[in-house]
Amino acid sequence: MPLSFRELQEQLQASWGREHGAGCGDFDLLMVPSLTMDPAQLALVTGAHHYEERQLFSLMRLRDPGVRVVYVTSKLLPELVVDAVLELMPGVPTSHARRRLHLFDTDDGSARPLTEKLLERPALLGRIRELLRPGRSFMTCYVVTELEKALSERLQVPLLGTDPALGYWGTKAGSRELFARCGVPHPPGTGLARSLEDLAEAITDLWEAHPDLGGCVVKLNEGFSGEGNARLAFPPLELAGLSRAERVGRLRQAIDSLPMPASGWQELVSRQGALAEAWLEGGEEIRSPSVQGTIHPGGEVEVLSTHEQILGGAGGQTYLGCCFPAAEPYRVALMEHGLAVGQALAAEGALERFGVDFIARRFGDHWDLQAIEVNLRQGGTTHPFMALRAITAGCLEPATGLFLSPTGQPLHYRATDNLSDPRLRGLMPVDLVDIVAEAGLHYDPARLQGSVFHLLGCLSEFGKLGMTCIGRDPEQAAAVYRSTVAELLAGAGARSGEANGQPDR
Structure with a gap:
């Protein structure tokens, strides 16, 4: 008899949720990066189905030779896009990792959730199921809804994520209830x-x-x-x-x-x-920091990161990017609040990623923190931090919230999903690779600085790109970001001129 969603989740092992450190297990990971959200809100995201590429940094789990990954997308990922991630992986030959990676797609680029497309394709699900080892496999998703729950039960593979029955705690009303319960200040x-x-x-x-x-x-x-x-x-x-x-x-x-x-x-x-x-006003300065964590099978809560969110849009409320880590005056307080919320979520039965967004206002030397919402899913800060941890083999120092390279050097970054410019339209991923190589923009592990890129699928059609720009301090990370933008636009302009028969000046 098929197991229920809850019975399947009881098979999850504590080590499966740990994305760092060698020897974390011998398992198969099924990645289903479906943006399963309200269609009206999803329609606001330019090139939405290309956002399935953001979780490619999860391929860094392949650093462990006992891990196999099955990655599913709506449309087939170009080999160059996949290789661009695998080549960043330290400590394992790219060819060895590639043999343990299996790519599947639904051949359906329509504006519907990937999970919905998968459930409509039983033959494809059968081929995926054949690859997954019983008792040694689990799946992860960007967000868990009833569709992802149904997919877990259809495949009989446990899902490392919060049961959608607990989704209330990720809503605005549920967030406020959690903050009150945990004693976390909120407006x-x-x-x-x-x-x-x-x-x-x-x-x-x-x-x-x-x-x-x-x-x-x-x-x-x-x-x-x-x-x-x-x-x-x-x-x-x-x-x-x-x-x-x-x-x-x-x-x-x-x-x-x-x-x-x-x-x-x-x-x-x-x-x-x-x-x-x-609406929180006043103070000499206002920022939008956040804290991210994960809940491992068994209930252990791990605080992963803090960020300064970059907001924009017509109302100044739309997420555009982030800087890591959050500012020193309130970074540890963010982590303490994040741990308290994570423990409350764990007590409710939540699993895997969560984040808490705050407003920080400075009054003289004092920073006032007010929590505004909980996210029970991966978010815009998930993949940049995943990339940093993967390509540097570093770790977060719990006492300070700083991320240290293996040599002890603190690392910082600025990241975005929304580098958009008409000059980038028409560029192919191979053109981007050429520009990056010619300008020396790629991340250099010897210098501990440079940029890594994602959302390459959005580039040609929408002139849009994501990137994480790393440096040894906040100023250097910002400088890497500025120079990367300038070099990309200059390179795009030069190629456009060449295509139109104009000399490169």
Whole structure:
């Protein structure tokens, strides 16, 4: 009789979740990097199905000679894209790692989740199942939904990830409940509303309890990367002189014109719910740090990293990139809060990746940290840190939150998924490799600096690229980032000129 999802997860071994250190096991890893999310929000991501490439840095598990990896994508990955990752791997011949890597694809580039495509292809699933050794295999995903749960049960392979039945703890409402339970500071806010009228009532309650607030941020309960957030300013509404009913009415009108990135977001309120939190202002400086961790089978919580998030977009709420690590004045506090949240999640039965986003405000010499949301999935900071750890063979120092190379040198980086420029359109991955080689942009382990790249599939069609730029201090990492952008655009321009018959000047 087939095992249930829970019974399958009981087969997971504690060592399988550890991505660092040699000799972590003899197993088969099935990677299903499906962006299984709300279609309206996924439509906001340019070249969404190419984001399946971001987890290619998981191939670094092949450093262990006992590990085999099965990597599945919507469309076949070019060999050059795969080799570009494998060649970064220290300590093992690329040819040896390549023999233990098996690539599959659905030959379907439609804008649907990869997992959904897999479930429609029983013959393909049969070929994948034949490769996986019973009792020594597990799968990981970008996010775990009912689709990934169904895939685990169909393949009879345990999934290292949080049961979607626990998904509430990764929502905006669940996050606030966790913060209150763990004693992690967080902004004043509302409960969950499932209609625009109830949302207006809840925001009125928030303003009446905190009439000095300059505004709030309205959040879809299941939004991601800031795409489900929009700011609502209070001063233009002149709420102070109104009756309760008038305030509710004026806020209800204001909600209709919110600059929410997600299209049709009003309908999403009834499906997901929405809430509001105080918009944090004041202070001499404001930053958006985060902490990431993982929960191993058995419940052990490991804090992995801290980051400074780079936000942008129309409302300043969209994730664009990050810098590692977070600033020294509050880095250890971030890690302590992350550990507390991770332990609470582990007590609920959560597994694998989680992250906590914060707002940090400086008042003189003091930094005030306020937690704003939990992510129960991999995110934009996952693959850059995975790349750093893989290509350097270094490790995080728990006492300081610094990442040290094997020689003890602290390493830093700036990373992005969103280097976009029209001049990059039309470049093939092989052109990128040529530009990188000619300009000496690649990561150099002797100098402990340089860049590694991802999202190569987005390059030609969308003029978009991801990269992680590494240096020995924050200033050097920023300089590597700037020089990499400049050299890439110059190289792209030169090739465009050559193609048009113009001399290279």
